[in-house]
Amino acid sequence: MNDLSGRISWADVGLALLLVAVAVAISRMRRTGLEGDIAVATFRSFAQLLAVGFVLDFVFGGGTALTPVVLLVMVGTATLTSGARGKRVPGAYWIAATSVSAAAGGTLGVLLLLGIVPAAPRAAIPLGSMIISNAMNTASLVMRRLRDDLGAHRREVEAHLSLGETAAEASASWHRTAVRNGMLPIVDQTKVVGLVALPGAMTGMLLAGASPSSAIKLQMVVMYMLLGGNAFAALVAGRLTVSRLFTSDHQLIRSLRRVSD
């Protein structure tokens, strides 16, 4: 077999570190000051992947019951990351948690329910991780965009409110832009898939020795899943963010309006 699964030894990994040394050398030479970051990144990736490898070996080897725990840890980490990005939105962590969970639960649920993927950790965990990391980025994008836009267009938003419109009506055009903005990356990625880059799932299957025809089928399922998951995350994040940027009396929250006269 010409495939790479099971063929890479720790010695091979050590040899691959030579490429990191190249990166460090270039960084030195061009005085980018990134050597420290490269070292930290290399060490972190090594430790994180080692840990994940252990956990997955255990879960795949009979610890199936731990699958939800692994997914929950991923959702938790995504929540912390996305929540910190959107922290000028009140309740950002809560919004991130809900959007990411909705995206992961919704899409994984559909895939399992329709029997497209088996209810096994080997399927649920990698697919879940892809949805979760994508939904995390989407939730961050939507929260930030909405907050920035409603702040920058305070006058327009309040002009709408002053005419007696609801918060939902007054924010509709910026809400639409934010959701669109959150979904665009995955839509563009889906358009050029295979032409610009061979995406991760497909690459992985090819390296592991699968035939291209089965690799593309998995990639299709992954792309469609990510489209659905991101749309879900954008929808939920948009709704919740709007509800947190206005009071129940259809007023912009105070931190968004700095009135000067």
Next chain:
Amino acid sequence: MGDRFEYRNVRVDGDSAPIIESFSARIPADGLTAMVGPSGAGKTTLLRLLNRLDDPDAGEVLLDGRDVRSYDVLELRRRVQYVGQVPVTFPGTVAANVGPEVEHLLARVGLDAALGWRDADRLSVGEAQRMCLARALARHPECLLLDEPTSALDTIAKAGVEGLIRSLADEGLTVVMVTHDPRQASELADRVLDIGLR
């Protein structure tokens, strides 16, 4: 005629110090009331309390003798229309901005009916401010709140809009206007509330 609005011991907190500290005043239902004061005195904030773009941190604001918070906020804002300092036009034509009664309303604010088909963002600032007044009047309000309504206008446009505001007050609308200009306040208004420095 009785009071349309009343401020009772109103306090509004800012980031560090209060923007308004214990303010009380009455605004009668008839005519034009000007609130005048230097910049930073909290005039805009006081105006925004009347249609609940903002709420006081202490005290109450009454409309026709009832706390403004006891009304449905959307209905309150329909009755009490607010027009800001810089005219805000929405995308689309003037007609789309103003609504079905556009012809009649444009005439009422002194704009040519032909402007109805023009893109709202192609109006001059003076025309845009008149259009904003028309859009507010389209909601059939009982009160108009005007925040420095002429500060973005040149001298000629300013005189025109001042005349329009005066005639709206004469037609029976309660008009509350905020201005930094004591001359404008005393020439135009039926009464002047001096906000002063806190």
